[in-house]
Amino acid sequence: MKIFTVAFFFILTLQNIATGQDSGVDILDKKLRRAETPELRADALLHLAGHYATRDSIYARYYLNELYELIENKNLNRFLSSAYLEEGILNYYSDLYPEASSCFLKSENALKEIFDVKVAARLWLFWGNMHALRSEYDSSLIKYQRAYSYYEQADDLKGMSDALFAMASEHFSQGNPEYSLHYHNRAYALRISLQDSARIANSLIGLARIAEQQDSLSKSLGLLKEALRLREMIGDKRRVASSHLGLGSFYIEHGKPGLAPSHLTTAYDIFEGLNERTGMTYALLKTSEAYILNEEFDSALSTLDESCRLSKNIDNPSLMAECYKIRSRLMESLGEHDQSLYFYKRYTKLNDSINNSEKERRFSELEVKYLSQQKSARIEKLEAQEKLSRQRAVILISGVFLLLLVIVFIMIFYRQQNQKLHYRNRLLESEKELQKQRMELQERQRKELQERLEYQEKELASKALSIYKTSSLMEETVNQLDALCADEKKQTSVPREINGITNNLKSFARLDLWEDFEHSFTKVHTGFYKTLLEKAPDLTASEIRIASLIRLNLTTKEICAITLRSESSIKSIRFRLRKKLEISGDDNLTAKIMSL
Template sequence: LSIFQKLNEKTGIVITNLNIADAMNRQGKPEAIELAGQALQAAKEINNPNLLSYVYDKLSDFYAGNLDYAKAFEYQKKHEAIKDSLFTAEKERMLAEVETKFQSEKKDRDIALLQERAKVERNRNILLIVLLVVFLIVIFLLFFMFRYKSTAFKRQQKLLEQEKIIHIQENELTNKEKQLLEEQLESKNRELASKALEMLRYNDAISSIIEKLENLNHSLKENPEVTKPIKDIIRELENHNKQNIWSEFDKIFKNIHSDFYDKLLKICPDLSATEIKTAALLKLNLTTKEIAAITFKSEGGIKTTRYRLRKKLGLSSDDKLVPFLMQI
């Protein structure tokens, strides 16, 4: 007690006095009530509800021990009142703490929710930006592809037009070349036909000479020394005429129709020399009579040769021999 008094520790003094009063009360000393009253006064000065409630509780016990139940009840009521007040205050404090904690947690939840929303919003914005970038890239690619295809289409159209022009020019050139070749071929065919007619006239002249020599030989038949040389001349003229005229004609024909014989023999390899000559003359559209005069054959022989040609070439009765040969 003296230590608390030196330190002026009022709470310690009150509690110590109450403990002393409690001990004195158990010993039955009446001074206990007075000492407890001093402790009560000191507790009121301190204004500590818990300490004051404790003092009221002790005084209630002291008076109850002295059988003063009215005082005991009075102090017990004060003790209960302070206790209830303290309980209410504690309850309010606890409620305030709970409320504060709730508000704090709510605030934390709100902050977390706001952060989550901000995160979601940020992610959504990022996604929108990515989608926008992808969309722009797709639009750019589509535009590029469209432009590329458009350019490629125009280029292709231009190439097609150029190819068409080139094709037309090539056709025109081909037609001109074909026309020129046809004209050249026609000119050479006319030359060849002219040569054939010349051969025909030459043959006629030789034939006339041979005929005159034969008449002369017939008139001089009684003179063998004269007729024999005449016969030799006639044979020599006939052989020379046949070989020389055909050789010259064949040379010109091959120069104009260089592959005719090869194509003809490819169709029918077993054609005879007479049949080949006849086919060449038929290609020039010469008549049977003209061919007979050139080849020193009879018209019947030429007709027979034509028949064999048709058969070997596999022509039907509806096929024309001359047009067929002219196509080779």
């Protein structure tokens, strides 16, 4: 009896973990109606299927079918793993364990394509629950640990606490209270930090079971009552009924059957209001046990009749077997040993049938799993071959494409090189032609400049010659006038007038003629005076004029004639020019001045 109580209590606790608070079906319906995109509609359908998975399998399957159709039509493969998971949870709560395993396996395969850490965490948690119900402890613990790891990656504290709670419950079922207490304390600490009253109540129940096993009955009872208080505070009727059922079972197991009926009756009333016939049946069975222990046999008999009727209606062989077992005890208490034996035989027969059915179910599930694995292996092999073929095709196509690309590149490269070479040749020809034209132009300009320079120098020489002739004529005239003035016999007032004329002629020769000459000289030799003064800034005007005449390559005699100076005077000026221009005695003065 105690084993049956623990098993049923464990199932209810797992159901509480999975379902949580009512997610608000009205809000989900509005979300579905207002969904404007396929993604939003798929999300709403997924939540509705999850909501009804533990409440109404018809609605849940309706929403799942619509979700699968939407995924296929709109190629929403990222929702596929979640859809398989919700279908697996639905089959899990409908006791269709082979179908649930198949859905969980499909969800796992879908996660390999598009991974979602939250979906993976829920998958391994429920898969672990299913292994736990079939007493596959090692498998369940492995899956719970993976669920905890994924919840930790997602930083989901509620999920982490649920995984820890599940591991604690599994260790308790295996008879490891130390490990169970360790995981319960970790889960309880997380739930306290989250201030999640529903989950705190579940942890308190788990801790109460450990305290009960350690014979700390008062502590266990206190924890159960605190869990009931929390559940009543949050108003979750299903959990409140579960707590009343747990308290009634606790009193029966520990010799206080008189306190059990009030809790069990409350549990029955709540389950009846929720139309949960399994809970109603179990509450009636525990109530009949309490009546038998209290020796209220009539009440026990009527309660058993009602529980047997409900067990038949819901077609639950396990509860029916429990009915036969309790009725056998009742008949034994009434002294009707033949009836007691009859019902005990029916109990053992039905229980054996259940065990055989369970074995067949497990065998079928293993067979389905084996076939699924074989099918998955074949699919993976075919996919690998197809992938390899695709890779080879891609490599071949890529190779051909690269070869064509290289050929095109080479052709473009050679074409560009030819174009560049042609352009370079044309450019060289153009440059040669341009250079030739430039040289011809420069040659013409040089000739024109040379001709102009020769012309100007001829003109300048002509002017210098003109100055020379004019100067010679003036000198001769002056000499004649001087001779007249020297005649003593003709000393009159005329010599004074002749002296005036002589001075005017000399002044004219030295000013007007020189100004005209310098103007013409500057046009021909533009930078001569500037260069000359840069080398010898202290030159006098007469020295500059003599230097300009030397620049015209005139001899000393010619310079004397032009300037009306004596040869010694010109030599003296040449000496001063050599000194001021820092020209040594070995160098030719004329050549140096002409190079300026």
